[in-house]
Amino acid sequence: MSHAKLFMIRAPLSPTSRTLFAVLSFALPLLVWCAVSYVPWIWHPMVVVSDPGSVSYFKDGMRVPRETFDREVVTAKQSGGAVPSGHPANPVYLPAPHQVVAALYTSFTTPPQTRDGKWLHESLWQSVQIIFWGFLISSLIGVPLGILCGAYSGISRTTEPFTEFFRYLPAPAFGALAVAILGIYDGPKIAIIVIGTLFQQILVIANTTRTLDYPLVEAAMTLGTKRRQMLPRVVIPAMMPAIFRDQRILLGWAWTYLIVAELIGTSSGITWFITQQARYQNFPNVYAAIIIIGILGLTTDLVLAYLGKRLFTWDRTGQTR
Amino acid sequence: MDKLVSSPSYLDQSAAVRERFDRLKEREVILSVRNLNKVFSANGRETVALRDVSFATHRREFLCVIGSSGCGKSTLVRILAGLETQTSGEVLVEGKPVEGPGRDRGMVFQTYTLFPWLTVKKNVMFGLEVNNAGRSEAEAQALQWLDLVGLSKFADSYPYQLSGGMKQRVAIVRALANQPRVLLMDEPFGALDAQTRAKMQAHLLEIWRKIDITIVFITHDLDEAIFLADRILVLKPHPGEVIEMIEVPVPRPRHERQVTSEEFLATRRRLDELIHAPTSHAQDEEDEAGLHAALARLTDVTDNVE
Numbered sequence: 001m002s003h004a005k006l007f008m009i010r011a012p013l014s015p016t017s018r019t020l021f022a023v024l025s026f027a028l029p030l031l032v033w034c035a036v037s038y039v040p041w042i043w044h045p046m047v048v049v050s051d052p053g054s055v056s057y058f059k060d061g062m063r064v065p066r067e068t069f070d071r072e073v074v075t076a077k078q079s080g081g082a083v084p085s086g087h088p089a090n091p092v093y094l095p096a097p098h099q100v101v102a103a104l105y106t107s108f109t110t111p112p113q114t115r116d117g118k119w120l121h122e123s124l125w126q127s128v129q130i131i132f133w134g135f136l137i138s139s140l141i142g143v144p145l146g147i148l149c150g151a152y153s154g155i156s157r158t159t160e161p162f163t164e165f166f167r168y169l170p171a172p173a174f175g176a177l178a179v180a181i182l183g184i185y186d187g188p189k190i191a192i193i194v195i196g197t198l199f200q201q202i203l204v205i206a207n208t209t210r211t212l213d214y215p216l217v218e219a220a221m222t223l224g225t226k227r228r229q230m231l232p233r234v235v236i237p238a239m240m241p242a243i244f245r246d247q248r249i250l251l252g253w254a255w256t257y258l259i260v261a262e263l264i265g266t267s268s269g270i271t272w273f274i275t276q277q278a279r280y281q282n283f284p285n286v287y288a289a290i291i292i293i294g295i296l297g298l299t300t301d302l303v304l305a306y307l308g309k310r311l312f313t314w315d316r317t318g319q320t321r
Numbered sequence: 322m323d324k325l326v327s328s329p330s331y332l333d334q335s336a337a338v339r340e341r342f343d344r345l346k347e348r349e350v351i352l353s354v355r356n357l358n359k360v361f362s363a364n365g366r367e368t369v370a371l372r373d374v375s376f377a378t379h380r381r382e383f384l385c386v387i388g389s390s391g392c393g394k395s396t397l398v399r400i401l402a403g404l405e406t407q408t409s410g411e412v413l414v415e416g417k418p419v420e421g422p423g424r425d426r427g428m429v430f431q432t433y434t435l436f437p438w439l440t441v442k443k444n445v446m447f448g449l450e451v452n453n454a455g456r457s458e459a460e461a462q463a464l465q466w467l468d469l470v471g472l473s474k475f476a477d478s479y480p481y482q483l484s485g486g487m488k489q490r491v492a493i494v495r496a497l498a499n500q501p502r503v504l505l506m507d508e509p510f511g512a513l514d515a516q517t518r519a520k521m522q523a524h525l526l527e528i529w530r531k532i533d534i535t536i537v538f539i540t541h542d543l544d545e546a547i548f549l550a551d552r553i554l555v556l557k558p559h560p561g562e563v564i565e566m567i568e569v570p571v572p573r574p575r576h577e578r579q580v581t582s583e584e585f586l587a588t589r590r591r592l593d594e595l596i597h598a599p600t601s602h603a604q605d606e607e608d609e610a611g612l613h614a615a616l617a618r619l620t621d622v623t624d625n626v627e
Binding site for chain 2: 215216218219220221222223224225226229233234237238240312313314315316
């Protein structure tokens, strides 16, 4: 890959550079994190005390701001007391990569702290179920309605203006209402996911359906296709790959509503795990849980992308990427 | 015109050709268009696309419609297909007025309109299936049609795997599989390169010879029209009106060598006169004038290419 080609608009990449750049996209943020964590002179606004010296309120392992530590060092020197020692550290909320990696393992092996608590995998499973049902219910309404809106102007005009209005209402605002109607367990959480996804979904799918190449419809008409056959025979099969791509993006959208949804009623799932760990200042575990959400999301998307490729072999969109 | 007096006129027909036309006109009328008018109105402005167009075609006739851009030939064929409605006048297929698209009129578009999600075979089966043919029946027929255009090998390929010429061959048999009375073709070879185009023309004539079909073929390529047509309907632009219905005196079967024959050249001269005649239309003159004025010389005065 020559430098000249790198900045050519939409220049195709060789397989090697594709892989290289993909690795880089993860490696670069990781590198920044490593630098901040392991290079002592980058950031490190705190000091972990290893020897309290003569400072009465210092304890071994205590994390104090660097200015405080420096002041105490000066005071100790002036008063002739024992000088405290320590090493630079980051705040407790920024654990180093290796701590988080370790937590990725230990968070699964650590039993719940309370008797009615849940293991991490149980919490995750609960979250996945919320997402699944929320997205399924939203799609069962949103996809058919979106296609109808995209296909028929009448339905579009009676549906889309209201949808357009409703999608600006923040889904969490319906939290209290959802609890009042659906109780405190999974019901309101699923409802929030549905409210957060559905209205965007209708509009996105409708817009996608409208991109249908009209000459295909005309060709079908000249072949004697009746009106009721047009949707199942032309519109839906033609738009399937694009709708599938939309669904992948919308599923990501549903995930972003998860945390808010799970705070409603009784906190549950991965959110419960995260808030619980944060309460005990177990930040490596918090990061681990967040990363697991990312991994789950990315894996689902990759699986769906592969599935889409297999299902729609005829689809040429984005072939030259 | 004086020097052309000695050359044969496009109106001279050999005995064989005249006899062919007599037989053609004895056949029943399949498609008749009477006093067709089409007015588009947009933003309060009305544009007359077609004015008082009338003609008739007989069974198994090959009719070409020709005219420069803006003459409404595409509008005409879309009205025939039922994709647009005329402002007034009527279109009759076998005596029945056209109301919307129907399987009695097949259509081949300039843009490739094969269904990309269906294999070649299923594309051809499409018309049969939406008209309630059984699956196996439709499949058997589709394979026969593909055989006719030599694409049996590609029955299970997807459209994106075909070349432009192959796509249009599939589009033609997809339309024909419905056994329409009329095949409408809207500049179907317009997007193809010259070589493929010539092959497709020969191919189309071969198909036309073999089956009972009346073809209405839109083109702006004069040679293509002469090569293919029995008769050529010449339209003039702004508004689209019929100026002449020309009976092509070139004998059949047609082959490429006829392009230099006297009959061919005579017809070509006539079409040139009609299509490229000095136009009185103000807008065209304005365009032309604008072009010359806008083109200032941008090279050194001694740097000449001609």
